[in-house]
Amino acid sequence: MLQGEVETDVCVIGAGYTGLSSALFLLENGFRVTVLEAAKVGFGASGRNGGQIVNSYSRDIDVIERSVGPQQAQLLGQMAFEGGRIIRERVAKYQIQCDLKDGGVFAALNSKHMGHLESQKRLWERYGHTQLELLDERRIREVVACENYVGGLLDMSGGHIHPLNLALGEAAAVESLGGTIYEQSAAVRIERGANPVVHTAQGKVKAKFIIVAGNAYLGNLVPELAAKSMPCGTQVITTAPLGDELAETLLPQDFCVEDCNYLLDYYRLTSDKRLIFGGGVVYGARDPANIEAIIRPKMLKAFPQLKDVKIDYAWTGNFLLTLSRLPQVGRIGDNIYYSQGCSGHGVTYTHLAGKVLAEALRGQAERFDAFADLPHYPFPGGQLLRTPFAAMGAWYYGLRDKLGF
Template structure:
């Protein structure tokens, strides 16, 4: 793959991260490696969406925070995803009402739009250059999916979001020049951005407020047996009054009590060569797009006129032999006119999925909080959960408890069989999508 793309920073500041995001990242400093013994009021593990969200939330309150990152800011899924702001959760509010009752559904619905609002507020407040664009589409490939999107519009309206518009096939073509879809919904509160640049902007704001951020500082051990949690890395340690664990799928086996609750899942993304005027012809309104399949595809324009296209999950987190081979067929079905297009970047990112498809936040002990398992809906949900974690650490538990009290059933088959069993289930739902039943 030819990575020499004119006008992009080749690998700077993220050499070894072969993504379009890394190549187009804003300048960022090399943060220090943690060395020696450090003290903080709060220590956060992970400088991705959740970790930086809670860290900035606390720094804005004047709380002394240290963030430890095993690689670089945004190195994991937070800096590799599709960059789409999709409101809500991986399960609809109607599904959550059926599972947990109307009171829980109302509480979850009341905060479901807050994550995207936090992103927009921070972009404006801190002047973060991340190509933020408003507007996003959910699109249907058959009549059954279209009915489901119409139901989604009605459910959102019942929870106070009345701005979603239902589009028939002809109206949708004003946004997506593809014959593949029968209709869709347009949500003005969705949107898209450059996720890595957003994270770099959050990190800079956090440091300006006095926060300390250490990169290449992988946590090797956590001791929460004493009055204050102690976090150990290869060259140093942090003692804090409170620890927040936000490693998600990249936490590994550092805290087995957490890793057993989630399953790593990889998702693949490609970006084309610059398309010139063709990019605007394919997506005239510059809205991002997500289809309604069980294993969905998503795509959007980039600020430099490429098409970014993703999907193709792999349960267990393994990368496919060829990202391009996994993604190109869907891209060509959507836009046949791109059959000969060059794909200049192709990469994988790993997110954490729960059996319920709802994020998990809670406590491992009175002084150790955690958040993980956003299940493919992490861009906006992580911002919300970072705020709720900040509230709980400051002593305000009401909104945090709504999520913390949700049940977290284990995967059938345990860690050994969860991936193959999930794959079998996905094959059934994929067949239903193809048959439109």
């Protein structure tokens, strides 16, 4: 816990992936860095997510192409596959033990989904991403024992990790380079100005720059950021250990899987042969009373053979949704930088964001500006109505998923 006064070059608010990635890139470039964390390293989405390395953004590059100019789209498209590479570089360089496995599958439930995956493959290949294989009905049965899929797309540069162990390994790397992380030290006020100061309950950090990386757990610390985003909850369950034989039957090549529905399901095996299965969205980030009751039926729809398997763990956590479903990146004044709103697509993006923010603080702003120039809008109705409006939209898309159109 921070007590007293500290001086640093950069104060990072939040010890999740965005904050830790930023801190690492800055430390590697000679900055003094202090990280403030309200709870523990990886407490938010970075430690609770499903652990899947998924490329691109929550809205794909074709959407970006239609809404921005060709130069900006080209830059964002080139960056869409960088986050996964950064994760692998970090794991190798700092010898992080996080059960890294290669290979992720997008699973199609109908011909419309399959058409989308064919288009996605062409789109990604246009940006130089070639580790892709379309899977027909026979091939997808070889990688996942689910009868519901008509095909899929395998991305060998996708994959999965133990998400909390990745965050803890990155935090250890930050400290090994001389960075300081203060846990249980929530930022309660930012004193803006030429030499900004971040106040905690029992201390303060004087800095040249601030990076705001709290995402869904930022609260109202920076009001202008809260107005354009909404915390949402997602739920995850984990089975008892399945044993090698059953686990290898379900996912013979140990790839992770997500389906192509708007409200998608996602799952993978752990190193001790449990199945982690996630899905569902709670708008406004309320914690459901019974997570297992929400997610177990989804799991059994995919794998009815698990009907007698016990659920050992269930949890929820928040991600930050934007109206455009694209991340919000920018600067407030001359020295407060931020990145937020991964919209459920954060494992790879946050690692890229850390590099882009660090570049901007070093005066290399072209890639930062490509994100910062994306248009963003407040939710209609403000904070009072953003939750029901988003829930209505999700109901509509959920109905489309069920009806297959």
